[in-house]
Amino acid sequence: MLPVFKDDPHLCSHESRVMHRINAFRGWKEEFRRNEGGIDQFAEGYNTFGFQRHELEHKWTFTEWLPEARKAFLIGDFNNWENTHPLQPGEFGRWSIDLPDKKDGKWAVPHRSQFRLRIQTECGTVERVPAWTKLARQNLDVNVLNGVMWEPPPSARYRMRHARPHRPENLKIYEAHLGIAGREERTHSYLEFKEILPRIKRLGYNALQIMAVAEHASHSSFGYEVTNFFAPCSRFGTPEELKELVDTAHAYGLTVLMDLAHSHCSSNQIDGIAAMDGTDNCYTRESWPPGS
Incomplete structure (x- = not known):
């Protein structure tokens, strides 16, 4: 018997269902080990x-x-x-x-x-x-x-010059949408946001949480409805310019967090990953978006 059933006897009546799920997980874990080198390696799909x-x-x-x-x-x-x-x-x-x-x-x-x-x-x-x-x-x-x-x-790749700051014991987070963080009524860039970093530091923040980083369908989604999870939003600049922004934040001692929710996948098929292979259950499911 697993220790969890001793810790919570009320679970004993559901032991068969719990064990069914545990054994299913163990089976898939073994599949990943045998075919992909383990779950950790499988999760690094960007290397494949x-x-x-x-x-x-x-x-x-x-x-x-x-x-x-x-x-x-x-x-x-x-x-x-x-x-x-x-x-x-x-x-x-x-x-x-x-x-x-x-x-x-x-x-x-x-x-x-x-x-x-x-x-x-x-x-x-x-x-x-x-x-x-x-x-x-x-x-x-x-x-x-x-x-x-x-x-x-x-020669054109941005090389990180500053070490990642040590994780702060207590986070004081400044959250910002990079595209609308400027003063003018237009889309702003990664490099323009660098000008705000001294003020963020001066106000006592030790972490910067940036929204709308992954490529997304439209501004109206406020950075959600992601179309490409590994592509920095091209409206704000290039991947090299995003690296420069992050590196500059590190120079100010700011921990950088990226707001990214994998469940916020766009249902678009022309520019999104929905129905990638022509089916409704490749990356998304038939009852998409969530709540529908």
Whole structure:
């Protein structure tokens, strides 16, 4: 008998149900250990999905989770948005493509290239912004978001210069929406928010909680209705500029917290991750959004 049943005898009448759930968890935990190297490694999907560089092999690999897809193609301005780069299906619903460097050493998909996925599903062909893109930017010609290959050359990468502050014993948090934190009636940038940091420090705060960091559908959602969880909001600037903001906050001794709720996933299908593989139960479920 588990100790919990001794601590709370009222649970004994539900022992079979509790043990059923515990055994199910143990089974999945073993599956993760056997196939993914453990739950911790499985949780680090950013090291597996999206664009991954293999320097010794002079190539990139792109991987996406599309369990119910029939076919999938990586399309973008690098191939004139044609179906010339098919992904190959693998285990556990993963689709991948190797992208060898060109003969002159240039990447097959250059830095700042815009791209999407074209997916053939049971219900027809759809286009999606990859779930693991590092940046998504609006294409003003068609008024939708595209993924952006974001991998600056070493000379253009922001290098963190200041150590992360020690965790304070007592938090005094300054919360702000980066886009509307300025004085003017417009969208402000990551770098413009740096000007507010001295005042935050002077007022005695030791932590900064920033909202609307992940790419989201519209300003009206106040940063929720997230469309890409690994892409900093392009309305405020680039990923490198976000790094500079965080690094500057660290220089002032401010702990930086990012407001991110994974349950606040956008139900959008054109620019969000809902129905990524054409089904209603890929990243989201049929009764979406919550409460519907």
